[in-house]
Amino acid sequence: MRHHLILRIITKLLIGPILLFALYVQFHGEISPGGGFQAGVIAAAAIILYGLVFGLEAAERAVPASFVHGIMVSGVLIYVGTGVYSIAVGGQFLDYDQLDPHYPVHGQHLGIILVEIGVLFTVAATMILIFYAFAGRPTPIGEEEW
Amino acid sequence: MSPWLDFVLFSILAATAVGVVMLRHLFAVVMLGGVFSLVTAGLFVVLDAPDVAFTEAAVGAGITTVLLLGALTLTTRREKPATSGIAIPLTVCVITGLALIYGTLDLPHFGTPDAPIHLHLAPEFLVVREPEIDIPNIVTAVLASYRGFDTMGEVVVVFTAGIGVILLIGQHGVGRRSRKEEAEDEESPSP
Numbered sequence: 001m002r003h004h005l006i007l008r009i010i011t012k013l014l015i016g017p018i019l020l021f022a023l024y025v026q027f028h029g030e031i032s033p034g035g036g037f038q039a040g041v042i043a044a045a046a047i048i049l050y051g052l053v054f055g056l057e058a059a060e061r062a063v064p065a066s067f068v069h070g071i072m073v074s075g076v077l078i079y080v081g082t083g084v085y086s087i088a089v090g091g092q093f094l095d096y097d098q099l100d101p102h103y104p105v106h107g108q109h110l111g112i113i114l115v116e117i118g119v120l121f122t123v124a125a126t127m128i129l130i131f132y133a134f135a136g137r138p139t140p141i142g143e144e145e146w
Numbered sequence: 147m148s149p150w151l152d153f154v155l156f157s158i159l160a161a162t163a164v165g166v167v168m169l170r171h172l173f174a175v176v177m178l179g180g181v182f183s184l185v186t187a188g189l190f191v192v193l194d195a196p197d198v199a200f201t202e203a204a205v206g207a208g209i210t211t212v213l214l215l216g217a218l219t220l221t222t223r224r225e226k227p228a229t230s231g232i233a234i235p236l237t238v239c240v241i242t243g244l245a246l247i248y249g250t251l252d253l254p255h256f257g258t259p260d261a262p263i264h265l266h267l268a269p270e271f272l273v274v275r276e277p278e279i280d281i282p283n284i285v286t287a288v289l290a291s292y293r294g295f296d297t298m299g300e301v302v303v304v305f306t307a308g309i310g311v312i313l314l315i316g317q318h319g320v321g322r323r324s325r326k327e328e329a330e331d332e333e334s335p336s337p
Contacts, residue, residue: 030281033196041204076305094294108279112290126308133315134216
């Protein structure tokens with residue numbers, strides 16, 4: 001899409017606010033609607049938009065696939081690790097009260113923040129990877145045939 | 147919210163669905179699918195479910211449309227005309243639709259406070275959330291804490307889906323493409 005000047009300028013202007021909005025949805029999720037899943041798909045949408053307009057190579061230079069692989073796995077590990085840690089300190093699986101035995105409410109806050117980060121990582125990374133996988137396939141249809 | 151808004155949104159939904167069924171040009175069908183998701187997201191906002199609206203707008207209208215376009219490049223642009231008659235599919239659709247409408251007759255009315263879902267567990271969550279978790283958004287509290295195990299299952303499902311796609315259609319794009327370009331470079335004599 002080298003020749004679509006307007007699309008490229010608008011995309012450049014939009015990607016920052018989209019990523020910022022994803023972070024807002026993530027970290028303001030305890031007060032306003034939203035959470036890890038919503039923030040993850042919004043962040044992934046920003047990267048996918050970048051890949052659509054500037055090409056897959058540019059997107060993979062900005063966000064390498066190997067890095068996204070690591071993020072995808074670490075999301076699940078953070079979530080499950082929170083649960084395992086709460087077993088290790090004497091509670092039940094995903095019992096956030098155990099994260100801060102003196103102030104269970106703080107433990108709940110910490111646990112929710114941790115698992116939401118896990119959800120964010122896995123969802124965003126999976127969406128980006130699926131896009132990379134689809135967009136990276138050779139296309140039998142030429143661009144003019146649309 | 148005004149019933150007119152619901153009426154307009156549902157009319158657009160129905161028109162979009164008819165368009166998807168009638169059109170043969172698959173690019174237009176994919177775009178209408180995105181429109182359908184976007185209008186659905188609007189309906190979710192009207193129903194006071196902004197969480198779901200976020201997800202529907204980003205996944206349904208955004209990412210799914212992009213993925214369907216990616217899939218479309220692997221096939222033809224036009225749907226083949228149907229070879230058999232429409233009598234049997236139409237009958238199946240009508241019967242299924244009537245059964246679904248019949249099923250909704252037993253559902254509680256929209257927003258009824260004494261609907262079964264509001265009588266069990268939900269009041270307890272609303273009462274104990276304040277001292278136990280102390281965050282204002284009840285949805286986050288339920289999803290991340292009371293139903294934390296359930297949410298973990300969802301995360302693992304997303305993870306598994308990603309792994310499946312990567313295993314099925316390739317590690318990632320650039321490596322595959324660069325190999326193809328290398329092959330092309332080898333074929334064409336360098337100047």
